[in-house]
Amino acid sequence: MFRKANYCGFFLGVICAALVGCNKPLEDSVAQQIKKETPTNSDEQARSLTDVAGRATVPVEQAESRIKKAIPDCAEPYIGRYQATISCDDPFVRCKDGTADYIINLQEDGIAHRTLIHSGQISFASNLYHRQDRWSYDRQNHQVILHRSNGVEFFYDIDKDQNLVMDLDKIVHASVLNEQYFAEGNPFPQQAYRLVKEKVS
Known part of the structure; x- marks a missing residue:
């Protein structure tokens, strides 16, 4: 065991x-x-x-x-922020009284921002008066062209100080679309406003 x-x-x-x-x-x-x-x-x-x-x-x-x-070398000097102060008497700026700042910001990627500011505040609740468009430089006519998203084009002469001055005649008659747009009652600037280029320090 x-x-x-x-x-x-x-x-x-x-x-x-x-x-x-x-x-x-x-x-x-x-x-x-x-x-x-x-x-x-x-x-x-x-x-x-x-x-x-x-x-x-x-x-x-x-x-x-x-x-x-997207922007050719010849257009680079016009990149920047431009501003004009416009009286609210002009329906173009869509405000009741006082003044509005009309601002265009031309960017190096070919995008342009348009903004209307009234009395130091944005005078609208939606993005109706802040638009993102495109821009180009017409070397032959020495103009900046703002190509709005709706197809309408705005033309700006460039003065000796590189400020933008509206070319009203060309804005109205540049195309059938432009003529139709303003014939439908969309506000047209009462004068050729000069948008001053902001100095970069």
Whole structure:
């Protein structure tokens, strides 16, 4: 009985040792494999993240250079903010009394912002009097053309100080669309306003 118990204990010990012995190389090989693969994977992840980050930067720079090229070199001197103070007696500025500031901001990407401000505050609740248009420079006639989003074009002569002066005759008769727009009763400036260019310090 005692011998049987010893044999059973012995066999049990041998089996356990065999199992532990078999598992040890397997554990070692798995550990080594994990060790080998982990740096490679993290290197690949690091490389792919760097590649993605690098690729993301290049198109943005290319897009910026394309945006800057939207306006030719000869038009660059006219980039800036222009302003005229207009009496509310003129229906063009759409205010009841006092004065309004008519502001045009010509940007290097060819976008133009038009804004009317009355008594130091924006005189409208919607964006009706703040528009985003496009602009271009007519080298032959030495004019800035404001291409409004509705298709109507406004023409501005450039004076010796690089200020913008409305060309009323051309604004009215430049196209059939312009003529139709003002014939429908849309407000037309009562005089050729001069928009003074803001000095950049």
